[in-house]
Amino acid sequence: MTQTKAPLKIPVRFNSRFDLCLSACGDERYSTVQAAMQQTFERYGLPERITSDNGPPWGMCGRNGLSQLEVWLIRLGISVSHSRPYHPQTQGKDERFHRTLKYELLDRRGFNSLAACQQAFDEWRDRYNMVRPHESLGQQTPISRYRPSGRPFPSKLPSIEYPSTDKVRKVSAKGIIQFARREIYLGEGLRGEVVAIRPTTSDGVYAIYYCHKELCQVDYTLSD
Numbered sequence: 592m593t594q595t596k597a598p599l600k601i602p603v604r605f606n607s608r609f610d611l612c613l614s615a616c617g618d619e620r621y622s623t624v625q626a627a628m629q630q631t632f633e634r635y636g637l638p639e640r641i642t643s644d645n646g647p648p649w650g651m652c653g654r655n656g657l658s659q660l661e662v663w664l665i666r667l668g669i670s671v672s673h674s675r676p677y678h679p680q681t682q683g684k685d686e687r688f689h690r691t692l693k694y695e696l697l698d699r700r701g702f703n704s705l706a707a708c709q710q711a712f713d714e715w716r717d718r719y720n721m722v723r724p725h726e727s728l729g730q731q732t733p734i735s736r737y738r739p740s741g742r743p744f745p746s747k748l749p750s751i752e753y754p755s756t757d758k759v760r761k762v763s764a765k766g767i768i769q770f771a772r773r774e775i776y777l778g779e780g781l782r783g784e785v786v787a788i789r790p791t792t793s794d795g796v797y798a799i800y801y802c803h804k805e806l807c808q809v810d811y812t813l814s815d
Contacts, residue, residue, distance in 0.1 A: 607738075759786070
């Protein structure tokens with residue numbers, strides 16, 4: 592059997608350590624990862640928060656602004672946070688999961704297709720969730736602790752509404768808005784989306800929001 596490069600893995604869990612999704616993907620494109628996550632949300636409901644790394648398609652690879660995947664998650668009402676660059680310990684549970692997956696499966700088998708890899712993922716995930724005891728859970732299994740989310744995946748994305756006192760701007764194809772004769776880069780993931788600008792408690796300082804998320808603050812008391 593020909594061994595191929597290990598495909599992208601999408602592990603998703605809550606504090607129960609229950610693995611909601613383990614998907615063998617052929618690439619790291621937004622559309623591929625978004626489709627796998629949507630299937631997971633439709634089955635298990637929406638989380639309150641997701642913590643991810645900074646690589647594609649989750650982040651902007653060191654650039655400021657939001658990725659397209661992050662914009663979609665925020666639109667669903669999910670809070671998104673990122674681990675500190677070059678500090679994987681900020682995602683200790685996730686790193687531990689990857690080590691277990693690598694030791695128990697990836698280092699022991701090769702796969703000649705994504706379908707074969709997915710079958711192995713499904714079998715391993717069932718054992719991980721339903722059979723394998725976890726020390727952090729008092730030797731219980733994740734399925735004994737997991738409860739689905741009470742937030743269903745919506746049939747369509749919620750509309751975006753801002754207070755009437757906000758200044759509203761549409762993000763350009765280059766990820767930029769203009770406000771008070773200044774160009775502000777927000778990320779190409781936001782292109783075509785509408786953001787809100789509202790004053791803070793500090794004179795001359797404005798906060799820019801996309802849905803519930805504050806993107807940045809702009810200080811107009813400072814000279815360009």
